[in-house]
Amino acid sequence: MPYTNSDRYVPAAARPVKIVVLGPFAVGKTTFIGTVSEIRPMHTEERLTQAGQLVDDLDDLRGKSTTTVAMDFGRLTLTPDIVLYLFGAPGQTRFSGMARCLMEGALGGLVLADTRRLDQSFPAIDLLEQAGLPYTVAINHFAGAPLHREAELREALALPGDRALVSLDARELGSAKQGLIALVTAIITQSRLEPAR
16 A cells, blocks of 8 residues: 555645545545555445445445445645645435535546446536536546447547546556546646636
8 A cells, every 4th residue: 555655744845735536436436545545545434234225326336335425535745746635525416415515625626437337427527517626537447347439438428628538447556646647737727727816
């Protein structure tokens, strides 16, 4: 785990950047934050209950036994000048209020998506668009999930050509970091395009 060898302290000159990680239930948000965090990540995982099975779509999610009920939290020093504070929101619709709360003060969002359930990514994308936050969509690869060309994914997700779309494996540090690098690049680009206030 990356946090076992990390420095617990943030460089004094580093700029803190709050990032929200969104996406549908069981798309890999907790795994993603656990992979990239240089500190021991905080998770609020609870076991799935029979009552929850009545409202959570568990089709094609064999082995899923826990769910995030509040948030995940991690930290990543991306460069000596940029430290990312990652807040992962629960993916179920009934927790959408928590996602809105976690978006407060965020400079951008990373939307994790699964090609088997692309339509379930729209609520997260809509939240970020309504808030006017820069975001990147990251296709998290799962065994047996269909592969699509970028143009097909953009069309299915209704993403404009200038919106960052990346593919990653949330379990692999180098791969997962590419999603955050794309997002930080989008944040910097958008901030340069906005008029000074």
